[in-house]
Amino acid sequence: MSARPPAPRGPDTTAPVLSATGLEVAFTGRAVRGTARAVDGVDLQIRPGEIVALVGESGCGKSTLARALLGLVRPSAGKVAFHGRGLVYRPRELKAFRERVQLVLQDPSGALNPRHTVYDAVAEGRRIHRGSTADEQEHVAEALSRAGLRPPERFLLRYPHELSGGQRQRVAIAGALILHPEVVVADEPVASLDASVRGEILQLLLRLRDDYGLAALVVTHDLGLAWNIADRAAVMYLGRVVETGTVEEVLSQPRHPYTRALLSVLPESGAREQQILAGEPPDPTRIPGGCRFHVRCPVLASGRAEAAGVAERCRTEDPGELGAFGPARVACHWAHAHKAGRAGKAGKEQRAG
Template sequence: MSAEADAPGATDATAAPVLAAEGLEVAFTGRTGRSTARAVDGVDLEIGAGEIVALVGESGCGKSTLARALLGLVRPSAGRVAFRGRGLGYRPRELKEVRRRVQLVLQDPTGALNPRHTVYEAVAEGRRIHSGSTADEEEHVAEALARSGLRPPERFFLRYPHELSGGQRQRVAIAGALVLQPEVIVADEPVASLDASVRGEILQLLLRLRDDHGLAALVVTHDLGLAWNIADRAAVMYLGRVVETGTVEEVLAAPRHPYTKALLSVLPEAGAGEPQILAGEPPDPTRIPGGCRFHPRCPVLASGAAQAAGVAERCRSEDPGMLGGSGAAAQVACHWAHAREAEPTG
């Protein structure tokens, strides 16, 4: 077996993903019923066992809605969510079983923790709901706290959220997920509210959980630097759809989509030269542009490079399509990128 296959986070390409979105769409109808916002507009995405996938993009691009759909918190209008190859059912008993094995960690641990509950109660609550038993409860709570980096765990049992630092509160929130021994964690901006010194500690914790316990994770973030430091694969989302996906090295070291290039250009460590400032705001999801949905803001189209490549009209009129969910190869939804790669070399 190759060293690459033995590396932490490596997955068998033939194995069924632990969690997957298949042609997923989530739409919200306005109060008047006259407009429909396509928050998630046809997404294929897979998370393999022991793999960390970063879902990146601007605020409002549909990342959090997609994450909640994967957890069964939002019901899709089309497509399906699959856990271990089996379609997610929406009856209470079916959802309860999946939510025990796929846990959510929220951005703001302060809001996620009940200020009247001790740390012990906060961590034990999920297990009580899902198991209906308190047998060996203290042992499981202590183990979850220890795995989340709060040691000795007994020292934290009777403390309240206001007595903890921001990093400790986030660790308690993670322990509340770990106590159920899940297979996947969906972490929505898990370090956005933390100081820089604490962010690294939480990211190292997620990496240890992957390496030591085989835990898979979907990390939702707007921060490409975070994705570079933690993820095995990255999926870049724009206006409800994944527009580029591949390994972190493929997507962040050699981006192909103009949107990914623009996001990376503002990172000092990326060495991308002058930052690319995208024109305007992302379009209204109730009025998604025709053609490539990024074309009204695309610097490649605006500069004339798409015209020179002979694809400008296609950018304005032809949808580049939906990317497949497999992580086997890098993919990009961009006419210009495909035209460049089709050019003869030498």
């Protein structure tokens, strides 16, 4: 893949600003036959000034996890913590929490009221949390400037239909920034934008991180986006995080067959051939036994798991959940067997030498 900009930091041991521990979100109801485990035992951390990419196919649980981290969905089990304190699901506490953790939606056209001016759209969040104040216009102008809409006076009285897609997304970001949050959760922030303006929005998020220490969780199906913006990546499949680590570890040396398949379709990945995943992700009300990816796994289908002696474990033994701490991690029997095999081979060669 193409070279990334130099990382601004080394390994970060700072306490997380926002975290999930053993998080589960399950849905039941008339529209769901049985219980759908949309999020099924996820640990995740976001540290101050860090951008984490949450990557996976549509329907894997990314957006549900993001909503749970925002307190918009109450977990069935586990907990969400802000600066180490568990989230309290009462209106007053949630209101205070959402002032400091803000959401940026995928479609700014849907997020912005077409009858509201840019001024009103940006000021809305501040009015909800702090009421109207004499210095409101100053704060709106500052937020627009931070979002890259300069001079802000040019945009205050415009309506969403008078703006380009990139400008509307910047207005949505300014609406989050006016409250000076510590964390932004951006759900597919550039998916609805033309390729020509995607880079501008990504550069804006990077600048906000570097200049203001803003942390972000970027939810995306686009691994190229993750490569260009994230410090760490978490790959999600069927409600679980199956691989996590720094973005270089996960995307330059992917170990889980699912991550490898997602990367193989990117022209810049350097993969010898694309790995087409068979079928669709299983129904979350009927999660397969064993490794939940085994029914679509190209490594199992090709016989490589059999050769490594783990095929039966793939079909019958759950590789478990990934903890949020420590170095790169992967939930895959074959990846661990493959690593052990390579280590054993290297040891034999060293002794022979």
